[in-house]
Structures are given as structure tokens and as C-alpha cells.
Amino acid sequence: MSMYLNMNLRSFNQLIISLSAGITALDFAFLPSKDGIFSSLYIVPIALLLIFVLSLLTSKRNYKTAAFKIVLAYSIYSAMFVGVLLPFGQAISFLIESDFNFQSWQNIYGKWALIQFGSGIVFSIISLYAFFGLKRNIVK
Numbered sequence: 001m002s003m004y005l006n007m008n009l010r011s012f013n014q015l016i017i018s019l020s021a022g023i024t025a026l027d028f029a030f031l032p033s034k035d036g037i038f039s040s041l042y043i044v045p046i047a048l049l050l051i052f053v054l055s056l057l058t059s060k061r062n063y064k065t066a067a068f069k070i071v072l073a074y075s076i077y078s079a080m081f082v083g084v085l086l087p088f089g090q091a092i093s094f095l096i097e098s099d100f101n102f103q104s105w106q107n108i109y110g111k112w113a114l115i116q117f118g119s120g121i122v123f124s125i126i127s128l129y130a131f132f133g134l135k136r137n138i139v140k
Contacts, residue, residue, distance in 0.1 A: 083120010
């Protein structure tokens with residue numbers, strides 16, 4: 001029973017982390033919007049805090065290990081979505097929308113792609129920090 005509950009909780013944690021990374025990617029997808037309000041600033045920290053508390057309540061592991069695992073998974077997913085998939089997908093989409101006019105495409109898309117790619121690099125650096133923190137706490 002405990003193993004079954006642990007597997008379901010692990011699946012639930014992965015689902016919440018994936019949804020949080022997806023929400024972050026959607027926010028970065030609509031960067032040129034006039035609103036400037038990111039829903040991920042409100043939803044994502046609450047969701048990640050929820051799974052952190054759930055993992056602490058159901059596990060006997062160190063709280064640092066749980067936190068590093070959650071941050072590592074979220075930052076890797078976000079780096080992949082925001083830093084790699086989103087800029088390339090939007091670049092192709094904007095290029096098709098501008099009828100393959102490279103000058104217009106570069107003016108419209110250039111700075112947004114740099115912001116997305118730079119954010120992906122920041123998420124990658126955070127994931128490296130979380131990886132080394134996790135490694136340090138597991139090896140003890």
C-alpha cells in the first residue's frame with residue numbers, strides 16, 4: 001500500500017512540476033503582450049510549495065533533498081521549454097506569418113527570442129546549482 005501511494009505521489013509531483021513549467025513557458029510565449037503580468041509569478045510558486053509540503057509530509061527524507069529535487073526538475077523542464085523549444089517554435093511561426101520576410105521577422109522577433117533564450121540559460125544555471133546541491137545532500 002505504501003509503495004502504491006508513493007508511486008502515485010511521485011506521479012502527482014511530476015504532473016505538478018510539468019504543469020508549472022508549462023505555465024512558465026506560456027508566460028514566456030506571450031512576452032510581447034501589453035499586460036506585462038505573469039501568471040507564473042502567482043501560480044507556480046504556490047504549486048511548487050504545495051508539492052514540497054506534500055513530499056515532506058509523506059517522506060522521511062531530508063527537506064533539502066526534497067527541495068533540490070523539485071527545483072532541479074522544474075528548472076530542467078523550464079530550460080527545455082523556455083530556452084529551446086519556445087524560441088525555435090516561435091521563430092518558425094513568426095517567419096511564416098511574415099511571409100518569409102527576414103528583415104520584418106528579425107525586427108519583430110529578435111529581442112523576444114533573446115529574452116527567451118537568456119531565460120533558458122538562467123534556468124539551466126539554476127538546475128546546475130540544484131543538481132550539485134542534491135548531489136551534496138545525497139552523498140553525505
